[in-house]
Amino acid sequence: MVNTDDFIKRLEILMEHLGMNASSFADKIGVQRSSISHLLSGRNKPSLDFVMKILDIFPDVNLYWILNGKGNLLKGEVDYEATLETKNEDDHTPILSSNSSExxxxxxxxxxxxxxxxxxxxxxxxxxxxxxxxxxxxxxxxxxxxxx
Incomplete structure (x- = not known):
């Protein structure tokens, strides 16, 4: 079972990596902007159709990473688990290293x-x-x- 909170964090990382905001990402993969908004807010859970749309438009995205955080964000790319840090032990929100994206x-x-x-x-x-x-x-x- 996919952990929705972790999936949302990975989706945010993917959008940041692509240099897209929620609206442009929704437009690119062909879903309504409200779908992304509801997903990011935790109101809705990701559907298989949603994940497949991401993979159809961005075939380099690693399915296992987007679903469960295993492996690399992109096939054959840097392991984002290695570049993620946590703010502190109570807050497990991942943040990218300050200069890795740059x-x-x-x-x-x-x-x-x-x-x-x-x-x-x-x-x-x-x-x-x-x-x-x-x-x-x-x-x-x-x-x-x-x-x-």
Whole structure:
């Protein structure tokens, strides 16, 4: 059985990681904004349909993490359990380390810039054809597309 309070905390972590507020998250996964509001307030419990909508729109989200907090937030990514801290022993509300989210954003921007420069170099070498997509395959079976 999924612990609703813990699920809500993980949902908040996911929205923060994605840089989305409750309204934009609801719009993105195709549910009413009130559904997110009722879920975050504890009025409603998450349904299987709700969880599946999250996974359909964000396939890199780890099912086991969103349901029970086991493993990593994203498949093949940093273990968020390791970056969570508690405010004190009485309050078990998780908070992210102060700079982990910021560092990830900077790393992603650097990675994208590096990829763009490598694509540019490659395109200069292969002037007779245009590159329209690059696909990165990861050991865990996931992949990401890059369209230069």
């Amino acid at each position: 560092e990830k954003n900077i790393e992603k921007k650097i990675e994208v810039e590096n990829l763009k420069s490598k694509v540019s170099e490659f395109q200069n070498l292969k002037k007779d054809s245009d590159i329209f997509k690059i696909v990165f395959f990861y050991k865990d079976g996931s992949f990401k597309d890059f369209n230069p």
